[in-house]
Amino acid sequence: MIISVVQVVLLLGLALLAVPVLVLLVQVVSARRRVSSVIDLSPQRPRxxxxxxxxxxxxxxxxxxxxxxxxxxxxxxxxxxxxxxxxxxxxxxxxxxxxxxxxxxxxxxxxxxxxxxxxxxxxxxxxxxxxxxxxxxxxxxxxxxxxxxxxxxxxxxxxxxxxxxxxxxxxxxxxxxxxxxxxxxxVRPLGFHQLGxxxxxxxxxxxxxxxxxxxxxxxxxxxxxxxxxxxxxxxxxxxxxxxxxxxxxxxxxxxxxxxxxxxxxxxxxxxxxxxSYVPRLLGGALRRGSAALAGLALDLSVPPLALLVMLVASAWLLTALFWVGLGTVLPVLVASVLVACIAGAVLLAWSGYGREVITLGELMGAFGYVARKLPLYFKFLFNRQVAWVRSKRDSE
Missing domain, CATH: 3.90.550.10 (Spore Coat Polysaccharide Biosynthesis Protein SpsA; Chain A)
Structure with a gap:
């Protein structure tokens, strides 16, 4: 009985996590399609x-x-x-x-x-x-x-x-x-743009x-x-x-x-x-039958990339521990699929758009980058920034 309850809870958590992971993957795959350079523009330039x-x-x-x-x-x-x-x-x-x-x-x-x-x-x-x-x-x-x-x-x-x-x-x-x-x-806005x-x-x-x-x-x-x-x-x-x-x-x-x-x-x-806004947008999308509102809600549901990677890795580790301790196999299999999806999305984005920015070897060092951002996310939980603060420029 305990094993069944644990498995259901883990699967529900993984289902929520799967939403931003799959949205990211769809966006990246869609962005790989050829983009036309010809767009409709007003024949007269507005003021x-x-x-x-x-x-x-x-x-x-x-x-x-x-x-x-x-x-x-x-x-x-x-x-x-x-x-x-x-x-x-x-x-x-x-x-x-x-x-x-x-x-x-x-x-x-x-x-x-x-x-x-x-x-x-x-x-x-x-x-x-x-x-x-x-x-x-x-x-x-x-x-x-x-x-x-x-x-x-x-x-x-x-x-x-x-x-x-x-x-x-x-x-x-x-x-x-x-x-x-x-x-x-x-990459992400281009992918959704390709999907209208x-x-x-x-x-x-x-x-x-x-x-x-x-x-x-x-x-x-x-x-x-x-x-x-x-x-x-x-x-x-x-x-x-x-x-x-x-x-x-x-x-x-x-x-x-x-x-x-x-x-x-x-x-x-x-x-x-x-x-604040994702639940509201999803509710509006359902009431109006609006694909645009649903798309924006899904796009907003994708957290910063470092945090998403961190969440997926943590989910895999947690489900692996329950697999070893309780023998719950299905959650760790689902978590493994999510790991593969986000790894595939990152590699596809790099191969299509990021080669001039970073080498593959440097990208593999992203775990250190993710770890360095842990304090930022803990700060959100316990002492989040709510007021607008301008970034300090290099010339100051």
Whole structure:
């Protein structure tokens, strides 16, 4: 009797774990299909406003603004929101060619409030499309034109391919972080895009019609305001569309403190979103019969890659112990299948997209990377980050 109860409990836990593992595998396999470079774009370029939220970005804002200005048309504009800045961000951004508005508030701090302030500023002369670009991000060739025309043609929010690169000379652990980012922001959304499903918003390289961004609930201190915005728009019937033909990119901080702040914000925010929004989206998908909401819920259910690997490995070890101690064979067999699935997904993603980022030998050292992130996940359980905190830049 005890063995039967234990086996049922283990199998139920494995069934829950199988959902994100299988979603990841489906996304990776789908991403391996050939992607057409031809997409439908509006024949006329809409009037663009590029919105750049910035907090103490004096060290890099000039280069970012210059890159944006080079892609603007005569009717376009770039607005930098210098949010609670104590440096010369505003002055440098103006000198680089941006329109600047400054915002100060002792309590309401964070990117969401900066975006809300910027949208309110734009309302006096509203553009047709608003594109959000972070103050540490650079644009790929014709990124603004592609995003704006795609948004105007589809009437949906459009997310560019957003990649993060490691600084030159970075060690294997940093390369593994870059590979994990590549899987999350390129391989996974591309796989669902191939299946006609929406993607998550990623915080930068996001294009919206004025109607969409004008009515969005932006004035929040949510730790991952981009994920929340993507969910809100999907529930309103306007899920985001992935556009890998447009690219934005940035660089991981080289300092350990900068990386730790960044990872904590992203991963604690993602785990909080899984708890808060996945059940809600699944309920909405069932009520409306919406494949888009179901797809977004499944995508959000996939935790950070390191955590998913850690959970699968732990599940296998636990079921193996019960097999040795109680003779429960089925759970360890199911766990072994999950190990094979996630290993296959990672290897397929590496062979298709990650070879230039990391060698196979370096990838095999990922166990050390996973182990180093254990404190971050324990912190989520006992002292999670709930407020938006900006990552420290290398120039600071």
């Amino acid at each position: 663009i406003a590029v919105l750049v939220p910035a907090h103490n970005e004096a060290g890099g804002i000039s280069e970012v603004v210059h890159g944006i200005v080079r892609q603007l048309g005569s009717a376009d504009r770039v607005l930098v929101v210098a949010d609670n800045c104590s440096d010369e961000t505003a002055k440098i951004a103006r000198a680089a060619g941006a329109e600047v508005t400054e915002r100060f508030h002792d309590e309401l701090r964070g990117k969401g409030y900066a975006l809300d302030h910027g949208v309110a500023h734009l309302a006096a002369d509203a553009p047709e499309v608003v594109i959000i670009v972070d103050a540490d991000c650079y644009l790929g060739e014709q990124a603004l034109d592609t995003l704006a025309r795609r948004c105007a043609w589809t009437g949906r929010p459009v997310q560019a391919l957003y990649l993060m690169h490691t600084p030159e000379g970075a060690g294997p652990m940093r390369k593994i972080a870059e590979f994990a980012w590549l899987v999350k922001n390129w 499903l929406p993607c998550q918003l990623m915080g930068t390289g996001m294009a919206f019609t004025w109607q969409q961004i004008g009515r969005a609930d932006l004035a929040t201190g949510h730790i991952v305001e981009d994920m929340k915005l993507g969910v809100d728009l999907a529930e309103a019937g306007e899920p985001a569309l992935f556009c890998p033909q447009a690219m934005v990119y940035s660089y991981f901080p080289s300092s350990d403190s900068g990386i730790e702040t960044q990872r904590t914000r992203w991963e604690h925010g993602h785990l909080s979103v899984i708890q």
